[in-house]
Amino acid sequence: QVQLQESGPRLVKSSETLSLTCTVSGGSIDTYYWTWIRQPPGKGLEWIGNVFYTGSTNYNPSLKSRVTISIATSKSQFSLKVTSVSAADTAMYYCARLLPSTMTTDYWGQGTLITVSS
């Protein structure tokens, strides 16, 4: 059974960098796309970006140039960095796997709540 687990600091100070890692277990990280999605408290879902196992990425322009997603296949991990965070970046952050055949998610992490403090 594939499992994804987000990890990283839960509290980030305003203007600093949010860093999260998603560790994949129970399956290979190769041949799949991987994605980050976030959800501010009480609000809807927002797609952040995708990474292919080769390292190729796609990002949401709404986050402008603040986002970087990378992958470390040898560690079965992929990561998210968001720079210059503000209160608007406070959200539940989810990592998930994308099936290449349909480009839709199948397995998700449980999510981690990141709070940006002033």
Next chain:
Amino acid sequence: DIQMTQSPSSLSASVGDRVTITCRASQDIRDHLVWYQQKPGKAPKRLVYTASRLQSGVPSRFSGSGSGTEFTLTISGLQPEDFATYYCLQHNVFPWTFGQGTKVDIK
């Protein structure tokens, strides 16, 4: 960006009711649409993909239809475990965009 307009934003229904949720895309997205169900404190769960394909293990009372710009999720015979928030997602064009969600609660 493609705007996904989901309606209604909320609805109250009774067990056994037929419920219909609509998503309209601001441009043609072919059949690149997914429906998710989300319960409080949980990650979203994929119900329908490619607009009308039911995810394995999802009850057959759920169905999706549509293509192009108009899509529908139907729950035929609402069950107590179906009270949740439902989202559509278009993945035809980057950036991928979600509808704003439809909260289904108990009448």
